[in-house]
Amino acid sequence: MSVNALPKATLTVDLNPVFTGEKVTLTCSVESDRYWTEYEWYKGNAFNNNRLSQYNRATLTVNSVKESDQGLYWCQGIRNSRPTSSSISDQVTITVKALPKATLTVDTNPVFTGEKVTLTCSAGSYSYWSYKWYKDRSNNAVTQSDRHSITGDTLIISRVEESDQGLYWCLGERTYRPTSTSISESVYMSVNALPKAKLKLYPTSPYIGETVNLTCSVNSKSNWRYNWNKDGSYIPVTQSGRVSIRENNLTIRSVEVSDQGSYRCQGDRQHRPTSTSTSNQVSITVKALPKATLTVDPNPVFTGEKVTLTCSVGSYSVWTRYDWYKDNTFYQSIASQYNRAILTINSVKESDKGLYWCQGIRNSRPTSSSISNQVTITVYDLPSAVSLTVHPNRTQHFTRTSVSLSCEEKGNSTGWRLMRYTDRGTESGCVSYNGTIEGSTCNIRTTLIQDSGVYWCESGSGENSNAVNIT
Incomplete structure (x- = not known):
């Protein structure tokens, strides 16, 4: 009797060892005969019923390997005709290795809006990894943007926003086995709002020349320094003639139209959070002061007349x-008597000429009007009623010549007489021993040295004409 050996079964494994998540294929081949109707698979000294129910063919494929798939495998071919089975194959041990572990770290957590945060993904072994980043859902991959920068093993988020808050995880990938790391444990990144800065303005609608105060307050934390912005431009913290900054107050004295604009503030400091949010916008609109107008009646004015200045708002x-x-100059002497809208000068003097203006003052805002237009008051001397004329018309005369001095009247003036001043004092102007008076004229027939002097005409009321110096 001859005994034949059963056909030999051989088991091969395409990947061994294998990493979790990979696909592995086991192939059972019988060396002779054909038409093996089914194949039985064994693992760990036990018939693999669940595998048999799914895989009674010559190949057994495990699509996503788990650690529980590690172990000892063998196979056997089965058919209906003799020989009804092959030999049992050699045993093959499949080794399952864990994927390299990915670890996600966040340098700052929680993070404040506007800050920069760096997420780092590291694999415990192997090299040449590229990394993918995910947020909230496994299919929500984080990609490059103007705020998201992916370089090597880091994801940098600049100018963090509240929408950046959420669960993050990462995964390493490469072209050769193992082609990926495990998915890292998720890390929840919290985003906190910056402390809120609030800007207040007083008064809300300033008039030209008033003092304006802006106050910047922060709802939490301490040790803030304050930055100020006008129309988007930084206002440096420097003292000037009108602008001063002290702690959280910006003061503008003698406000001008050029100070109009939109103002904001922001606090900053050395430790986190290093800044507040930018404050609400406050607009300064500078109002013109009520207009003062100065009128003068009459102008020009003659000495001795009355002039009235009226200030109207x-x-x-x-x-x-x-x-x-x-x-x-503030008109102090007049102001003490005339703090009303009308200033009256009853008997104008030459010293009253000059440049005048006025301003209205009151207790409630606006506390003053604008300074009025400037008006120049011109003061003229009253014209003399008489004038002194000399014939011949010169100031130097020779002795033993004739001279005629006449007080020539203007209008209805009467009672004029000729006067003279010499080193002897004031005396009548027609005292020469050879002088005669005809009406208002003094005729000196023969001049002498003692006839020299200053001559003028004088009325009974004390008015004087022009003076003439005769030598």
Whole structure:
């Protein structure tokens, strides 16, 4: 009797060892005969029923290997005709290795809006990894953007926003086995809002020349320094003639139209959070002061006349007083008597000529009007009623010649006489021993040296004509 050996079964494995998540294929081949109707698979000294129910063919494929798939495998071919089975194959041990572990770290957590945060993904072994990043869902991959930068093993998020808050994880990939790391454990990144800065303005609608105060307050934390912005431009923290910054207050004195604009503030400091949010916007609109107008009646004016200056303000009411100015100086002596809208000078003198302006003052805002237009008051001397004329018309005369001095009247003036001043004092002008008076004329027939002097005409009321020096 001859005994034949059963056909030999051989088991091969395409990948061994294999990493979790990979696909592995086991192939059972019988060396002779054909038509093996099914194949039985064994693992760990036990018939692999569940594998048999799915894989009774010559190949057994495990699509996503788990650690539980590690172990000892063998196979056997089965058919209906003799020989009804092959030999049992050699045993093959499949080794399952864990994927390299990916670890995700976040340098700052929680993070404040506007800050920069760096996420780092590291694999415990192997090299040449490229990394993928995911947020909230496994199919929500984080990609490059103007705020998201992926370089090597880092994801940098600049100018963090509240929408960046959430669960993050990472995964390493490469072209050769193992082609990926495990998925890292998820890390929840919290995003906190920056402390809020609030800007207040007083007064809300300033008038030209008033003082304006802006106050920047922060709802939490301490040790803040404050930056100020006007129309998007940084206002440096420097003192000037009108602008001063102290702690959280910006003060503008004698506000001008050029100070109009949109203002914001922001706090900063050395430790986190290093800044506040940018404050609400406050707009400064500078109003013109009520207009003061100065009128003068009459102008020009003659000495001795009365002149009236009127200061009128075009809007608002109840102006409690009026300030008057002359030649760039506060008109103190007049102001003590005339703090009303009308300034009257009853008997004008030559010293009253000059440049005048006025300003309205009151207790409630606006506390003053604009400074009025400037008006120059011109003062003329009253014209003399008589003038002195000399014939011949010269100031130097020779002795023993004739001279005629006449007080020539203007208008209805009467009672003029000729006067003379010499080293002896004031005396009648027609005292020469050979002088005669005809009406208002003094005729000196023969001049002498003692006839020299200053001559003028004088009225009974004390008015004087022009003076003539005769030698």
